[in-house]
Amino acid sequence: MLRVWFLHHIQAAKNSLLYLLRQPFATAMTVIVIALGLSLPVLFWVFTNNLAQISTNWQQGGQISLYLDMQQSQAQETALLARVRAVEGVGQALLKTPKEGMLELQQQSGLDDLTIELPDNPLPAVIEVTPSLNMNTITQIEALYQRLKALGGVDEAKLDLQWVNRLHALLSFAATLTRALMFLLAATVVFIIGNTLRLAIQNRSEEIQVLKLIGATDAYIARPFLYTGLWYGIAGAVVALLLAKGFILSLGIVVSKLVIVYQMHYLILFFTATQVLQLLVLAAFLGWFGARLSVKKQLTSIEPYI
Amino acid sequence: MQYLMMIEFKQVSKRYPGGWEALNQVDFSLNKGEMAFLTGCSGAGKSTLLKLIAMLERPSSGQIIVNGAHLSQIPQREVARFRLGIGVTFQAPQLLNDRTVFDNVAMPLNIQGVPAVSVAKRVHAALDMVGLLRQVKKLPRQLSGGEQQRVGIARAVVHKPALLLADEPTGNLDPSLSADVMQLFEHFNQAGVAVLIATHDLGLIAAMKHRIMMLKGGQLC
Numbered sequence: 009m010l011r012v013w014f015l016h017h018i019q020a021a022k023n024s025l026l027y028l029l030r031q032p033f034a035t036a037m038t039v040i041v042i043a044l045g046l047s048l049p050v051l052f053w054v055f056t057n058n059l060a061q062i063s064t065n066w067q068q069g070g071q072i073s074l075y076l077d078m079q080q081s082q083a084q085e086t087a088l089l090a091r092v093r094a095v096e097g098v099g100q101a102l103l104k105t106p107k108e109g110m111l112e113l114q115q116q117s118g119l120d121d122l123t124i125e126l127p128d129n130p131l132p133a134v135i136e137v138t139p140s141l142n143m144n145t146i147t148q149i150e151a152l153y154q155r156l157k158a159l160g161g162v163d164e165a166k167l168d169l170q171w172v173n174r175l176h177a178l179l180s181f182a183a184t185l186t187r188a189l190m191f192l193l194a195a196t197v198v199f200i201i202g203n204t205l206r207l208a209i210q211n212r213s214e215e216i217q218v219l220k221l222i223g224a225t226d227a228y229i230a231r232p233f234l235y236t237g238l239w240y241g242i243a244g245a246v247v248a249l250l251l252a253k254g255f256i257l258s259l260g261i262v263v264s265k266l267v268i269v270y271q272m273h274y275l276i277l278f279f280t281a282t283q284v285l286q287l288l289v290l291a292a293f294l295g296w297f298g299a300r301l302s303v304k305k306q307l308t309s310i311e312p313y314i
Numbered sequence: 315m316q317y318l319m320m321i322e323f324k325q326v327s328k329r330y331p332g333g334w335e336a337l338n339q340v341d342f343s344l345n346k347g348e349m350a351f352l353t354g355c356s357g358a359g360k361s362t363l364l365k366l367i368a369m370l371e372r373p374s375s376g377q378i379i380v381n382g383a384h385l386s387q388i389p390q391r392e393v394a395r396f397r398l399g400i401g402v403t404f405q406a407p408q409l410l411n412d413r414t415v416f417d418n419v420a421m422p423l424n425i426q427g428v429p430a431v432s433v434a435k436r437v438h439a440a441l442d443m444v445g446l447l448r449q450v451k452k453l454p455r456q457l458s459g460g461e462q463q464r465v466g467i468a469r470a471v472v473h474k475p476a477l478l479l480a481d482e483p484t485g486n487l488d489p490s491l492s493a494d495v496m497q498l499f500e501h502f503n504q505a506g507v508a509v510l511i512a513t514h515d516l517g518l519i520a521a522m523k524h525r526i527m528m529l530k531g532g533q534l535c
Contacts, residue, residue: 012427019424218408221370222469223398224425225391312370 020231025239027232035243038204042244045197046291047251049190054252056183058277072137072153075164085133088161092135095159097152099140106131132163194294197244201237201298209233209306221312226304233303234296241295245288253278319379320346320477320508321367326376327532328362336362338532339376344510346476349503351519352512354529360512363529364481367510368402369393381476398425401475401507405482407466409454415441415465416450422473440472441465444498460491467495471502478502480511484518492518 028035074092076085082105089103104112109131137156143149150167157165209216219229256278279287321344328337336359344350352360365371366378369385378385381399388396401422409418416437423433441447444464446457454462463483470478480499484492496511496518503509513519519526528535 015427015429215410218410219421219425220394221368221397221402221408222422222425223394223396224421225394228394228425 016228016231021235021238024232024235028236028239038200038240039243039247042197042200042240042291042295043247043251045193045200046244046248046287047255049186049193050248050252050287051255052182052186052189053283054256054278056179056186057279059179059182071168072139072149072156073166073168074135074137074156074159074162075166076133076135077161077163078132080133080161084161088159089135091159092137092156095152095155097140097143097148098137098156099143100136100138102136104134104136106133109134194290197241197291197294198298198301201240201295202302204240205233205237205299206302206306208236209303209310213310216307216310217312220310226307230300230303230307234299237295237297237299237303238292239295241291241293241298242288244295245291248291249279249284249287318345319343320348320381321510322377322379323363324377324379326366326373326378328359328366328371329374335532337366337373340532340534342527342534344508347503347506347508348525349500349509350511350525350527351522352510352527352529353514353516353519356514358529359532360514360529361481364402364479364510364512367477367479368400369396398422398473399475399477401470401473401478403463403466403470403478403480403483405485407454407462409462409465409469411454414451414453415446415457418454418465419469419472421469426473428473436472437468440468443471443501444468459486460488460495463487463491463495464498467498471507474507476506476508478507478509480509480513482513483511484513484515489518496522 076088080088085103085105089101092098092101106129110129113131137152139149139152143152146169149169153165153167156162216229321342323340323342326337326340327335329335340359340363352363354360362371366373366385367380369388372385380396383396385396410421419437419440420433423436428436438447438450441450444467446461446464446468449457449461449465454465457465463486467480467483470480478499483499484495487495492515499509499511500522511519
């Protein structure tokens with residue numbers, strides 16, 4: 009039983025492939041339509057990969073502000089500054105006195121007479137810490153933040169990850185957009201293949217009638233059509249990958265100019281082998297699914313007529 | 315219980331939508347290994363009777379038993395398996411024009427999942443019997459009408475069914491070719507296959523020593 013099942017699958021896979029190759033023009037047209045449908049999500053996928061890569065390189069945007077105890081002398085604060093500078097992972101540390109802080113606040117808020125209203129300067133001295141360049145993950149920065157917060161003389165500490173957080177929010181938005189777009193275009197591929205096979209079945213209804221007449225089950229008749237959908241999906245994905253690769257190669261020239269201007273080193277990432285495999289499997293599934301949608305229903309409507 | 319009968323009709327009627335009664339209370343049987351002719355004018359119900367046996371149609375009333383199986387008890391999804399157990403040929407041989415003679419004849423074997431080596435052997439044997447061994451690689455439209463008919467017959471017997479149904483197999487053939495085809499059916503019958511042939515060619519079958527059933531107005535007489 010299993011041997012027959014296996015044999016039927018091999019035959020269906022082989023025959024459907026040969027059938028497609030026998031009419032190269034029609035097959036190429038369909039494959040290109042599918043590839044165009046797939047290449048857009050493929051490009052989006054590549055871009056989000058690259059954005060994620062860029063963001064991990066740029067994560068040292070986190071700033072740490074240390075608010076010092078109010079009851080400290082100027083000398084104690086300077087000593088604390090020296091201790092902060094000695095902590096590993098600290099790139100730059102600047103001491104801001106309460107007076108400087110008040111000045112900054114006045115400038116930012118536009119309240120010039122703030123000092124007149126307030127009897128004492130309520131602001132503490134602040135040490136602004138910029139992490140060193142090798143601190144490039146959020147966990148590292150957070151560990152540094154905890155260490156600095158625990159120092160004697162530090163009353164309160166604030167970690168400003170706003171910039172990083174914003175970038176991450178933007179990235180996750182892009183990822184969601186990609187997923188939504190992929191879903192839409194996957195549906196497109198399913199329906200393109202479904203419709204292509206609907207026509208194929210119409211063209212071959214005579215053959216289907218004969219097969220039914222001599223005792224072929226619906227499953228047997230459907231199989232080559234399902235494999236046709238599968239081949240369409242895979243071929244479409246391969247062409248889509250080539251299109252995307254070509255696009256990225258052409259983009260690479262522009263990017264390298266940009267990279268030189270910004271004095272950085274960046275290489276555009278393409279898919280890993282795993283991602284290529286994922287795409288092929290997904291496309292094969294979409295093809296099979298699209299074929300199944302239209303084949304099952306249509307086959308039952310064709311009955312042998314003599 | 316071992317059935318001696320290949321086909322058994324009990325009070326079978328077939329009414330088509332619109333009220334036309336193709337068959338009316340038909341009783342008949344065909345024994346295993348028997349060969350018989352079904353004749354009558356066109357519209358007498360010959361084709362309908364064969365379609366009922368091949369489960370291309372279902373009867374309006376009555377019982378049909380083929381090779382021990384009550385057809386009314388066979389669900390739609392099992393019809394394919396049932397059809398695989400019989401061989402059918404038609405006036406139009408129903409060949410696939412984009413496949414070679416070999417591929418056409420091999421179809422029932424491929425559906426059964428016969429290994430490729432045996433397929434080749436049995437297809438060649440079947441084509442040898444109908445005298446078309448040299449046309450294996452040709453396409454059906456490269457053959458004459460009589461040759462196409464014989465390809466259809468080879469396809470109907472290649473999987474060694476116990477029952478062979480033929481609907482006007484000589485309808486498009488000239489008399490000498492018709493006699494050849496009939497001889498072919500007799501040849502299969504001698505090998506133990508039950509054969510039921512619907513034909514209006516009375517002159518041709520009168521000379522053969524087989525039972526002749528006459529259908530008239532949907533009834534056997």
